[in-house]
Structure formats: structure tokens, C-alpha cells
Amino acid sequence: MPKPTVIDTEFCPIAKSADVMGDRWTLLILRELFFGVTRFEAIQVQTGARPQMLTDRLRRLQHMGVILRSPYQQAPVRHEYVLTDKGKDLFSVLYAMRNWAERWQRDEGTPLAITYTHRACGHDVGLETTCPNCGKILEYGDLKGTPSLHGQSARIAKTDAFNMR
Amino acid sequence: MPKPTVIDTEFCPIAKSADVMGDRWTLLILRELFFGVTRFEAIQVQTGARPQMLTDRLRRLQHMGVILRSPYQQAPVRHEYVLTDKGKDLFSVLYAMRNWAERWQRDEGTPLAITYTHRACGHDVGLETTCPNCGKILEYGDLKGTPSLHGQSARIAKTDAFNMR
DNA sequence: ACTTGTTACTATGATAATCATAGTTATACA
DNA sequence: TGTATAACTATGATTATCATAGTAACAAGT
Structure with missing residues (x-):
């Protein structure tokens, strides 16, 4: 740097x-x-x-x-x-990056690398910062990830992660 | 890089x-x-x-x-x-970074470098991603910046920027 | 006792990125 | 002819990062 x-x-x-x-x-x-x-x-x-x-x-x-x-x-x-806590609060930045890249840098016909579900209401949140179902602002701990099983995502999935809290 | x-x-x-x-x-x-x-x-x-x-x-x-x-x-x-448009959509990332740093990296007693106002309702948005007054999600173009006149901000202010759209 | 394995690093020399300083190109204006 | 402005490019020194290898501390097996 x-x-x-x-x-x-x-x-x-x-x-x-x-x-x-x-x-x-x-x-x-x-x-x-x-x-x-x-x-x-x-x-x-x-x-x-x-x-x-x-x-x-x-x-x-x-x-x-x-x-x-x-x-x-x-x-x-x-x-x-x-x-x-200071680190966890960086979630908003990382999440914004994820949303941007999935919106603009994703290869055509490819599914989202990871889909996130709002724990509170069980709804898929897509690429939003607030839950499209219940409207709440999404923060670290509110989401649960499910990797798509395409390509390398499967490799990552083995780490038992994506619990996100 | x-x-x-x-x-x-x-x-x-x-x-x-x-x-x-x-x-x-x-x-x-x-x-x-x-x-x-x-x-x-x-x-x-x-x-x-x-x-x-x-x-x-x-x-x-x-x-x-x-x-x-x-x-x-x-x-x-x-x-x-x-x-x-792809570039403008990066606003959410930059804005998240701004909010994080103002929350966690600001020197004690220092005011926010720039305060942002929601054009639609005229309300100060603080460090939020949705307007604390009208609840709308804040995007590029919705905000107007006013730099605090401390330190170097004055230098930047001369550029006539902060119109943000 | 000795070897093998695991985790979390450190050391070394080569390669690539970035730096400070200076110079270039094309044009307008005096 | 000379100075100014905008948008760069060139050069050699410095710094960061890379690939490869090695170390330290302990556990468990033979």
C-alpha cells in the first residue's frame, strides 16, 4: 500500500x-x-x-x-x-461492493455467487440494502448466505461459513 | 495494484x-x-x-x-x-465508506467533514443510508453537501463541488 | 527417541509498482 | 518570439509484492 x-x-x-x-x-x-x-x-x-x-x-x-x-x-x-464492533460495521461497505459487482460485473446468464436470506422474515433479499419483503435495513447478522453451486463457489462452501454472524 | x-x-x-x-x-x-x-x-x-x-x-x-x-x-x-451509470452506482460504496469513517475514524470533537442534506425533504441525513426524516433510500443525486469550514475542507470547498449530481 | 504433521508464521532474492523530478505536445494569447 | 495552460510521458530511484523455502513450537504415532 x-x-x-x-x-x-x-x-x-x-x-x-x-x-x-x-x-x-x-x-x-x-x-x-x-x-x-x-x-x-x-x-x-x-x-x-x-x-x-x-x-x-x-x-x-x-x-x-x-x-x-x-x-x-x-x-x-x-x-x-x-x-x-468497528470491524463488523464495515459490513455495509462490503455488502455495497457485493451488490454493485453482482449488478454490473456479473457474467451474463450466471446466477448470484451467493443469495442472502433475511433471517427475520425468511425472504430472499436480492441485491438490496433493505429487505424487499419487510423493509428493514439489512446489517451484519441479519443475513444467511447460500452459495450457488456453480464453479468455485462449491470450494468455498466447504468452509461451513456463510452463517454471517 | x-x-x-x-x-x-x-x-x-x-x-x-x-x-x-x-x-x-x-x-x-x-x-x-x-x-x-x-x-x-x-x-x-x-x-x-x-x-x-x-x-x-x-x-x-x-x-x-x-x-x-x-x-x-x-x-x-x-x-x-x-x-x-455504472460508475454512479458506486456511490453506495463510497457513501458507506464515508459513513463508516465518520463513525469510527473521526477525531474527537471534530465535526463531520461534510454534512449532507436530502434534497427531497431538506433534512440533514447524518450518517444514515435512508433519510431519517422521510425514510427514503439515499442515492447519488439525492444529496447536497455542505463542507464544514474546519481545516482543509475550506480548500476543497473552493472547487464549487458538492452539488453531487 | 525419532519422525511426521499442524499451525502460524519469517527470510531471501527477484520482479513489479510507485515515487519524485523533469520534459513534451499542442495550442492560445500578448 | 515568448509565456501560459491542460494533459499528459520519460527516467531513474525507491518501495511493495512475489515465489520459494525455511523456522518454531508442540502433538501424536512408531
């Missing part, structure tokens, strides 16, 4: 967000964390990032307060990476 | 969005375009990007169909960069 220009970072919220998540690897890492993939190796496999890259980005996210590194076992100590 | 991993880009909408806007400069450029800053030099000044960087990123965005390069005068031919 390039060095941020002080002028922009100081006052502009877009620049501030860009400092946190303005790079490909960080975005892919966040995606996995939202899917419940929390371990170093698993994230590495899912994102295709090299270990040094992952180490660097996870450390950054940790320093920014977006994720927490917490031990899930002793002897040997192993850590997992989990979203903080 | 690093080369995208084929596996991810092929099926995941987050990866697809990351390919389009997963880098700092692109995000800053998009910010300016949304503010109505459409000329090469002006974007350069506002973002702090080097000309080669700008050339590269504008070309990318053009190839992706996010922006259009159109002449605004002949002899000599000069071009401006304007958002396509």
Missing part, C-alpha cells in the same frame, strides 16, 4: 476508509472474516495471499482496531482473528 | 469490486468525480496523485466502463472524465 498523503487522510473520510481497506488483500481478508473464516492458514487458502502479505494486513487491521487476535488454544498457542 | 488471483476474481463479487476500486488512488479519484471535479489537473491537485498514476487509474476505470473520457473543447482538444 502506498503511503497516504497527509492532507487527504487528515480530513476526508473516504481517504480514512481507504487507509483501512483501500487494498485488494484487505478486502478479501475482511470477506473471509465476515464468512467466519478466522484462522491464518484458512484465510491464506481462501484469499490466495502469501503469508507475509497476510501477516502484514492482519497486523494493520489489528492496529486499526478492526480485528482482534485472540488465542483459541494453549500449548501450542494458536490464534484466530475476529472482527471487533 | 497487484495482479488479481484468477480463482477469486472469477466468482466472487467482492474480488470483482476489489479489482475495480480496491486501491487508494482509485477511491480518491472516484470521490472527486462524485464531487464534480472532472479534469485531469484538478483531480491531480485534489488527490495528490502523480500524473502517471492518474493516467493509469483513469484508463483502468475507463476500460471497466466506470467513467467516460469526453472532449469538452476542440483546438486544442481537452478531455474531462465523467461517471457512467
